[in-house]
Amino acid sequence: MHRMLHIEPSLCTGCLQCEMACSFEHEGEFNPARSRIRVFEFEHGRTSVPYTCTQCVEAWCMKACPTAAISVDMELGAKLVSPEACVGCKACVAACPFGTIEFNPASGKVDKCDFCGGDPKCASACPTDAITYVDAGALGVGRMQASAQQAAQGGA
Amino acid sequence: MSWQGKLLRINLTSGELTPEPLNMEWANDYIGERGLATKYLWENMDPKADAMGPDNTLIFATGPLTGTSASTSGRYAVVTKGPLTGAIACSNSGGKFGAELKYAGFDLLLIEGRSEKPVYLLIEGDEISLASADRIWGKTVWETDAWIKKQHHNPMLKIATIGVAGERGVRYAAVVNDLHRAAGRSGVGTVMGSKNLKAIAVRGTGGVRVKDPKRFMEVTDEMKNLLAKSTGGLTKYGTNAMMDTMQEFGGLPTNNFQQVQFDGYDKIDAKAMLKTDETGHTNLLTNKACFGCTIACGRIAHIREDHFTIQNRKEYWHASGGLEYETAFAFGPVVGVDDIDACTFAGYLMNEHGMDPISFGVTLAAAMELYEMGVITTDDTDGVELNFGNAEALTIMAEKTGKQEGFGEILGMGSLRMCQKYGHPELSMTVKGQEFAGYDSRALQGMGLGYATGNRGACHLKHDTFDVDMDDQTGEGKAEPCKTSQDWTAAVDSSGLCMFTMGAWGATEFAAQLDADSEGDWTAERLMASGERIWNLERMFNLAAGLTRADDTLPKRLLKDPAPSGTAKGRVNELDRMLPEYYDLRGWNEAGEPTEDTLGRLGLS
Numbered sequence: 001m002h003r004m005l006h007i008e009p010s011l012c013t014g015c016l017q018c019e020m021a022c023s024f025e026h027e028g029e030f031n032p033a034r035s036r037i038r039v040f041e042f043e044h045g046r047t048s049v050p051y052t053c054t055q056c057v058e059a060w061c062m063k064a065c066p067t068a069a070i071s072v073d074m075e076l077g078a079k080l081v082s083p084e085a086c087v088g089c090k091a092c093v094a095a096c097p098f099g100t101i102e103f104n105p106a107s108g109k110v111d112k113c114d115f116c117g118g119d120p121k122c123a124s125a126c127p128t129d130a131i132t133y134v135d136a137g138a139l140g141v142g143r144m145q146a147s148a149q150q151a152a153q154g155g156a
Numbered sequence: 157m158s159w160q161g162k163l164l165r166i167n168l169t170s171g172e173l174t175p176e177p178l179n180m181e182w183a184n185d186y187i188g189e190r191g192l193a194t195k196y197l198w199e200n201m202d203p204k205a206d207a208m209g210p211d212n213t214l215i216f217a218t219g220p221l222t223g224t225s226a227s228t229s230g231r232y233a234v235v236t237k238g239p240l241t242g243a244i245a246c247s248n249s250g251g252k253f254g255a256e257l258k259y260a261g262f263d264l265l266l267i268e269g270r271s272e273k274p275v276y277l278l279i280e281g282d283e284i285s286l287a288s289a290d291r292i293w294g295k296t297v298w299e300t301d302a303w304i305k306k307q308h309h310n311p312m313l314k315i316a317t318i319g320v321a322g323e324r325g326v327r328y329a330a331v332v333n334d335l336h337r338a339a340g341r342s343g344v345g346t347v348m349g350s351k352n353l354k355a356i357a358v359r360g361t362g363g364v365r366v367k368d369p370k371r372f373m374e375v376t377d378e379m380k381n382l383l384a385k386s387t388g389g390l391t392k393y394g395t396n397a398m399m400d401t402m403q404e405f406g407g408l409p410t411n412n413f414q415q416v417q418f419d420g421y422d423k424i425d426a427k428a429m430l431k432t433d434e435t436g437h438t439n440l441l442t443n444k445a446c447f448g449c450t451i452a453c454g455r456i457a458h459i460r461e462d463h464f465t466i467q468n469r470k471e472y473w474h475a476s477g478g479l480e481y482e483t484a485f486a487f488g489p490v491v492g493v494d495d496i497d498a499c500t501f502a503g504y505l506m507n508e509h510g511m512d513p514i515s516f517g518v519t520l521a522a523a524m525e526l527y528e529m530g531v532i533t534t535d536d537t538d539g540v541e542l543n544f545g546n547a548e549a550l551t552i553m554a555e556k557t558g559k560q561e562g563f564g565e566i567l568g569m570g571s572l573r574m575c576q577k578y579g580h581p582e583l584s585m586t587v588k589g590q591e592f593a594g595y596d597s598r599a600l601q602g603m604g605l606g607y608a609t610g611n612r613g614a615c616h617l618k619h620d621t622f623d624v625d626m627d628d629q630t631g632e633g634k635a636e637p638c639k640t641s642q643d644w645t646a647a648v649d650s651s652g653l654c655m656f657t658m659g660a661w662g663a664t665e666f667a668a669q670l671d672a673d674s675e676g677d678w679t680a681e682r683l684m685a686s687g688e689r690i691w692n693l694e695r696m697f698n699l700a701a702g703l704t705r706a707d708d709t710l711p712k713r714l715l716k717d718p719a720p721s722g723t724a725k726g727r728v729n730e731l732d733r734m735l736p737e738y739y740d741l742r743g744w745n746e747a748g749e750p751t752e753d754t755l756g757r758l759g760l761s
Contacts, residue, residue, distance in 0.1 A: 010442075013442075013443060013444055013445035013449075013452035014444060014445050015445035015446075015447070015448060015449050015450060015452060016252075016445075016447055016448060017225060017448065017450065020224070020225040020448065021225065023363065024225065024369070024373070027363060028365070028369065029363030029364060029365045030223055030224050030225055030363055030364045030365075030366075031259060031361070031362065031363030031364070032255075032259070033259065033312075033360065033361035033362075034361070034363065043474055043475050044335050044336060044456065044474065044475050044476040044477065045335075045336075045442075045444045045454075045456050045475070045476075045477075046441055046442065046456050046458075046474075046475035047442075048444075125225070127380065127384065127450040128452075
């Protein structure tokens with residue numbers, strides 16, 4: 001089963017535990033600037049939105065990479081960067097329409113979400129379930145159900 | 157370990173910026189944040205110096221746990237000599253600024269001297285500079301935040317700044333970070349303004365490492381689970397749930413502490429914030445966390461667009477920080493106002509102009525009493541009728557004070573100086589010149605002792621006698637919990653975590669997290685001893701600054717005028733009974749000075 005990170009901004013409080021968990025997993029330190037997931041705030045904190053790689057099936061980053069440094073984890077569906085093969089050209093950064101693959105000046109390579117090998121630390125660190133790791137084929141079901149309930153009650 | 161091991165000394169007179177190694181011996185004795193900053197203050201300035209002169213020192217300090225994944229790890233403290241009290245001032249704040257400072261490689265900023273012209277400090281990776289603030293001097297907190305980010309093309313900058321109130325000498329100006337979190341009390345923003353330092357903008361891309369990562373993750377996960385079990389109410393209702401408790405108990409200061417219960421409380425309490433009105437408007441939009449916090453007690457609210465305060469001012473038609481208990485108290489019962497939109501707007505103005513809502517509200521309350529007595533008239537108040545309950549007067553005066561216009565210049569002096577000016581110092585609801593928070597000390601006896609002995613003046617955040625105060629309305633047995641909780645709170649503040657965790661975590665739980673975080677073999681006993689050391693060093697600063705036992709007191713109203721209603725009806729605060737017992741427990745002499753034995757025991761000789 002391909003799973004993905006399902007993000008529900010309405011539940012996010014902006015605590016950044018996800019950023020710390022991500023950077024701790026990948027860098028061994030708490031460093032939000034190196035987190036592969038980022039939380040953005042709008043209108044004085046009215047909304048906080050976690051944002052990360054959606055693991056496109058036909059990934060722009062992967063297609064753009066001239067050294068074939070980006071590969072697919074067939075089991076998880078995650079796109080993985082090989083630090084050995086990455087030359088830091090940033091073609092993938094330019095290609096990604098979402099900005100979710102980022103150049104790391106410290107290493108000279110690019111970083112992106114890799115699902116932590118199937119146990120994404122951002123999701124387990126989230127105290128409000130704003131980030132969950134769920135079946136990619138059933139992402140809309142929760143919202144469909146909520147909308148159906150509204151319709152049943154004579155709402156939208 | 158989680159310290160970066162580095163501080164930045166900023167001499168504003170010479171413009172020199174000097175990184176220095178952090179004194180780890182002091183970090184071991186004073187934990188960090190509040191405690192460590194107190195030690196640096198003590199070693200770097202004469203406590204007799206003018207609080208608003210160049211010889212005052214201003215310190216921004218993180219704690220050992222700041223910037224880690226421990227819950228509530230976003231805090232930093234601002235420590236300096238306070239312009240309201242002439243005593244040590246220590247205010248801490250959440251938001252994201254504190255953690256960012258740590259990620260930028262600095263545990264602490266030590267600011268000395270005074271810049272000839274307005275400047276702001278920029279720390280962006282390795283680039284550190286003082287830049288001209290000509291174009292933001294006179295701007296609000298919100299304008300300054302936006303301008304700096306735009307100027308440096310960096311939306312990731314975290315900014316702590318003063319508003320116009322801090323520039324123009326309002327005695328209780330705040331340092332506001334991340335738009336609506338603040339080191340709010342004791343005029344730390346006033347000191348920043350007196351140094352011609354408008355703002356500090358930081359972007360940090362470095363990391364924080366802990367001593368024992370595996371153990372740290374295990375223990376902090378366990379602590380987060382423990383915390384979640386007891387903080388659901390704080391998450392849902394915020395601190396303003398306290399309004400109902402204080403109303404019922406009769407400890408809700410009303411009309412400048414003339415009463416202890418307020419009829420309109422349920423129009424501005426936590427439930428009122430959640431209620432949808434007839435137009436479909438709900439005050440509260442969402443709750444909000446500071447950095448690392450798994451409680452998220454912060455409120456994000458908005459004001460009805462047709463409300464008189466903003467109906468013609470579209471610039472305020474947006475969400476921002478909403479009412480906490482203390483802001484609801486300071487714009488509500490103590491000034492007799494029960495208009496939730498006016499209270500929320502006054503809160504916006506405090507953040508926008510950079511002021512402490514508690515000191516502003518309690519100062520306005522004294523002005524209202526002076527007005528109702530006929531001591532001041534509309535000739536003094538720019539034509540505004542300053543009666544208790546006048547919501548329009550609240551918001552007009554909040555704005556006038558923030559901008560230092562008209563009668564706002566008088567309100568900006570703080571309650572004590574204003575009441576002295578009009579010949580009625582007895583109406584000032586202050587200790588050491590700092591205004592009370594929203595708890596009446598006739599109903600909460602230990603709170604009164606905590607206010608009277610507070611090192612930064614009246615303050616509800618530096619001790620915790622709440623449970624014993626609710627259980628019994630006499631002065632009996634309050635000295636010990638007051639003393640112990642003062643020491644404990646000093647330790648908690650110094651760790652870099654938030655005191656709202658104290659209900660779930662005791663000294664053992666804190667020590668377990670701190671010991672996995674940094675060197676020093678932290679135990680519950682060591683933390684408590686450090687807290688007591690910090691409290692006593694603050695006291696030593698105050699004694700050296702010229703404060704005496706006579707400053708450990710309460711206004712006559714709380715010592716002589718019985719509570720008119722509520723659980724404590726007929727009672728006054730029994731400070732005379734509690735204070736000698738407290739001094740004795742502290743190991744202080746009758747003059748309120750630590751004895752040689754006490755100083756020796758604490759390593760302060």
